[in-house]
Amino acid sequence: MIVTTAELFRLAYGKYAVGAYNINNMEQALGLFKGHMDAEAPFIIQISKGARKYAGIPMIEAIIRAADQMFPQAIYAVHLDHGDEATCYACIDSGFYSSVMIDASHEPFEQNVAITRRVVERAHAKGLSVEAELGMLGGVEEDISVDEKHTMLTDPLEAKTFVERSGCDSLAVAIGTSHGAYKFKGQQSLHFDRIAAIQQQLPGYPMVMHGSSSVPQDEVARINAAGGALDPSARGVDDNEFKRAASLGVTKVNIDTDGRLVWTRVHREYFQQHPAEFDFRKPGAVYVDEYAKFIVHKSNKLGSAGQLEGVRTALAK
Ligand code: G3H
Ligand code: 13P
Ligand code: ZN
Secondary structure (H helix, E strand, O other): OOOOOOHHHHOOOOOOOEEEEOOOOOOHHHHHHHHHHHHOOOOOEEEEEHHHHHHHHHHHHHHHHHHHHOOOOOOOOEEEEOOHHHHHHHHHHOOOOOOOOOOOOOOHHHHHHHHHHHHHHHHOOOEEEEEEEEEOOOOOOOOOOOOHHHHHOOOOHHHHHHHHHHHOOOEEEOOOOOOOOOOOOOOOOOOHHHHHHHHHOOOEEEEEOOOOOOOOOOHHHHHHOOOOOOOOEEEEOOOOHHHHHHHHEEEEEEEEEHHHHHHHHHHHHHHHHHOOOOOOOOHHHHHHHHHHHHHHHHHHHHHOOOOOOOOHHHHHH
């Protein structure tokens, strides 16, 4: 059952974070739904512009509708990830989405406010909520000082002004994470002081953490042992930190890269071990199971595992 993102946030805020996962194909959808049923967790499906282009808009939506029929107990929201203004409007008008993200974080502050405000007006008129972004998520393997790093993080006072002026319903904040498989070298941690400072300015307001993949070292090692060439020193977010972040108002945690690593590991290992095989359904089925297990693991780390029946009861009232 597709529900609004706002309802999921209202029930989760301060208690646990809802996992938001990108999908591009059928196997990801099957693993995603199966994993969340096994974990008894609510979740958010994210569709990026790239996914809309790769699968085709009718196809990606049909995959989700089909999964909904196969897993009638699932409770989830459908969200546009990193949208531009035109894509936000297309998703708002489609009637399929629960919420959209307008990512104008690369624009100057005033422009970001103005663009976000326009999207909020269109979305709210149709009952959708809007995620916006303020601050700069780190790039790939940046060689920058701690001071420079701090200036890229979301400024708490600016965040308050931004939310008041734009009317956005949740905010993606720069708190030390970055997208992709190459996040940080050495020890890396979330900036909890910054999360707490933003929460102080915006009490009860949902923050979104992008770039939340963990890039597990054992996963990278298995991919490389099976012929891959990923940087073995890559590090991501320690998922043991999710619950602390959730208690400080991080209500949505975006994970994409880790799921891609599961896919890559399963397929590399499968074809290495079965060099004469060409029935792609065999590794496909292994991947669905492995991705479902991965989702159960993440749901436990997020604290969303076991919350499904409580959410169902609350929504029925
Ligand atoms: O943050 C971006 C997500 O990982 C989606 O990636 O644009 O390659 O689909 P994508
Ligand atoms: P990762 O690259 O860390 O999985 O982040 C995904 C994300 O933020 C999608 O919006
Ligand atoms: Zn993102």
